[in-house]
Amino acid sequence: METDPVYYRNFSQMIEETLRAIEQERMNEIEGLELANQLRQQESSGYRQDIPSRLRNLRDAPAYYGVIRESLNQRLSEETLADLATQIESIIERNKVRDWVDNPDILNAMRNAIEDHLYSLETKNNIRFSNVELDEIIEQVIDIARKRA
Numbered sequence: 588m589e590t591d592p593v594y595y596r597n598f599s600q601m602i603e604e605t606l607r608a609i610e611q612e613r614m615n616e617i618e619g620l621e622l623a624n625q626l627r628q629q630e631s632s633g634y635r636q637d638i639p640s641r642l643r644n645l646r647d648a649p650a651y652y653g654v655i656r657e658s659l660n661q662r663l664s665e666e667t668l669a670d671l672a673t674q675i676e677s678i679i680e681r682n683k684v685r686d687w688v689d690n691p692d693i694l695n696a697m698r699n700a701i702e703d704h705l706y707s708l709e710t711k712n713n714i715r716f717s718n719v720e721l722d723e724i725i726e727q728v729i730d731i732a733r734k735r736a
Contacts, residue, residue: 602623651672651675678704
């Protein structure tokens, strides 16, 4: 769950909604079972409908996309968010070395490169991110990368 917190939170909510619908008799148990099987198949196949198709073949970008979409969805287009997730994956991959997860110099280099990219995105799109938004996005992305290593 920690490797893609947004996805698993949404997945958990879908399961809870299904159980509530059965409990409140808005859905019968057979329909609930069919929906649960669909959710299980989606989870086990790795196929995700909640992300742009171009991210589906990338390893970590879908998880990064979920985090940045939560923070910046109202201010950037889906295409720009997908580009950002792809760039973040590229930045992290470029900076990885042996035992990078516990190397503060490498982690700081990743943070700085991601921050620089976010600043260039601000200029390009004529928007402004708060320092809190920037720090939150960077730390969440780095945390996901470390847990997926």
